[in-house]
Amino acid sequence: MKMLPQLIVNGLITGGTYALAAIGYSMVYSVLKFANFANGAVAMIGAYLTFLLVTELGIYLPLAFLISILATALLGVATDKIAYKPLRQAPKISSLITAMAISFVLEAVVLLVVGAEYRPFPLPVAEGWRLGSVYITPVQTGILVASVVCVAGLWYILHKTKIGRGMRAVADNPELATINGADTDRVISAVFAIGAALAAVAGTFVGMDIALSPTMGFNITVKGFAAVVLGGMGNVTGAVLGGLILGMMENAGVWYLAGGDGRWKVTIAYAVLMFILVVKPAGLLGSKEESRVF
Amino acid sequence: MLKVDNLCKNFGGLKAVNQCSFEVQEGMIYGLIGPNGSGKTTTFNLITGFLEPSGGRVLFKGEEITGLAPYKIAHLGIGRTFQLVRLFHNMTVMENVLLAFKDQSGERLFNAFFRPRQVIREQTGNEKKALELLEMLQIAPIRDEYVGNLGYAQQKLVELSRILMTDPEMILLDELMAGISPAFAERLLDYVRQLRDEQGITFLVVEHNMHVVMSLCEWIVVLNYGEKIAEGTPEQVSSNPVVIDAYLGV
């Protein structure tokens, strides 16, 4: 039990990145009622953009991060226009397929341009802090702070701005939304932009916390989705909660059940997911109607 | 026949249907009317199991069917149409109608694989019955057309014939007359009356067109903001001041 506080802190940090990724899925789901599997790959692109801007062009990290967030937001909007918008009236399975296709294409582009190797993020080495039995690095602190800032910012956008109110209106009543076509299009673009921007943040953090690789996108997709289902589809608060819980369960689970063997992390994430699907399919904060068939 | 008892449905804080009660007598044509957003379609969805009630009960022939799965309620003999036609557009008219037959042996996996002859024999029998109905509704010549290629009026007829083939004792029609010409609406009304007279099918109709409601229905239930505000014969309802208020929005 001596390890528990450390595991919880590590879990919160990992969970913070999952939560950021999960918000992107959740927002798109609440508006379009489809699971955007490409968000993980978009996050991966965001991570590589930050990485390349810093290593290849020598741009100052915070600035590089900002450029990457903006560029990724644009990429998010572009994926919608190219691959999902033409399919709004088509069966949902079509958008799921194009989403997967997008993520395979993005992954292959990175494979061609950067290569398949793991790339560690070049960060200045800095001493961490020790609080009792818990050790935390500056990067981890940054992740924690930035996650909180992002979620607070999102809350502000959703509740205090016009476009945010539009998003909630479309999410609540898609039929009404189809009547005002132009507005709906703007709202959907905004949703994709915000989701992708948060994904870029999540991707970059994962890259800093672990390393970059073309397959990291898929990993983010998996974790983001587990978090969303855990919290309840289409529910932003649920996504954040799901991300944090998943992060902690994974860390604690790997430590106590698999003897610290990190290879089983994904398996644990999924075991949690399956358990939720069986016990409470609508997730912790979701409504039953969202999850039923018709 | 059908009894709705204190039915409630909340969406978040909104009370879409609130303590609604009414009873439908066998062999009658009932109307369910009310201004936009008064909870008519929600009530339909609650009766047919497409939504789960927040409170109250639904009884069909004395048996409680509250919250059963839609397919179970349909199987008990309540057929329904949808506000916008929900047909299988990439399938032919005949396929749409054949789908409606209950308890087909070919829908069991074992028979589909290992008893092809029996399946085909049964299917041909179903085709014969379906064709009789299509002939009655005058759409037999288009039986092998894809439904997606048909006009709206023909699609309505296909939807009606499909629901009839499920052999229902009661049919819920959601805005059957919306979006079709008056002349064609007359034809549909005749079919509905004919089905009631000849086969004794009970109808519950949601309809916007007051003219249609008044000429077709024998008893009318009026909803406003999810609550029943009146019921009675067309004459009673149309002279009821509460109903007139609701429609004029005073």
Added chain:
Amino acid sequence: MPTGVIIHVLIVICIYSILSIGLNIIMGCAALFSMAHAALFGVGAYASALLALQGFPFWLDLLAGMFIAGLISFLIGLPTLNLVGDYLAVATMGLAEILVSIFRNWDAVTRGPMGLPGIPPASLFGLTFDSPISFLGLSAVCLLIIYLLAERLAYSPFGRVLKAIREDEGAVQALGKSTFWFKMWAFVLGGATAGAAGSLFAHYFGFIDPSSFTLWIIFFLWLIVILGGLGNNLGSIVAAVCFVAIREGLRFVGLPGNVTSAIQQILFGVLLIVMTIFAPRGLIPERKYKTRYKSHAEG
């Protein structure tokens, strides 16, 4: 091209055709989104290989591979098939990941990334299919049987309900049919078909490792099923012929392996998006239903 290569490509085509027909039942007919198909292919392969290595006969491996893949499908379908499709998508994605991580990490049984070598060739009724040409015969016969069964299914009343579910599940329920079990059977049958393909795969190569069952395979299979036309089994076979030929052909172009696979991935990805948007019914549409019964009024 030497005959050996052609026979090899034909065998791979047979295996992929079987896989595609299985996916076509799931995705083409019932419009269920499964990402676990490649992993179930792996389940069939590993189950067969492990049994064959213990000395069990081929027919038993094959059936066991199908049964286990079907059983896993059943278990994953149980909590997800009455929810909206995204849940099935997420759950099958998770299942795929768990299965592959078991292949990769459960060293004691699967030998992890080193794979399982020395799987004996298939033998049936005293015949041993140890030469490529004889194995081609075996896979072709398997393909034919599975094709005929899938066709019978697709054009039966059962298949008709599946296609109706694809169009509008709520409307099928309104007709008094429990859509859950129709979807479940489609899902289980498709999974078992993948298991059969896996069994053949293991016996053909004599060696399997986790890299043959990654998500990339499912992507390739979607392309085949969509291009061949949703719900059209023959189309799936035709598309499998084209794509396997292209894929195997690209190996001989002479680019470095990782560049070829990346280019392939981009090419197929773009093609998949274009097909889904502009030709969702595929190049070869489904056969149209014809009323058999002739009414007397029309003679």
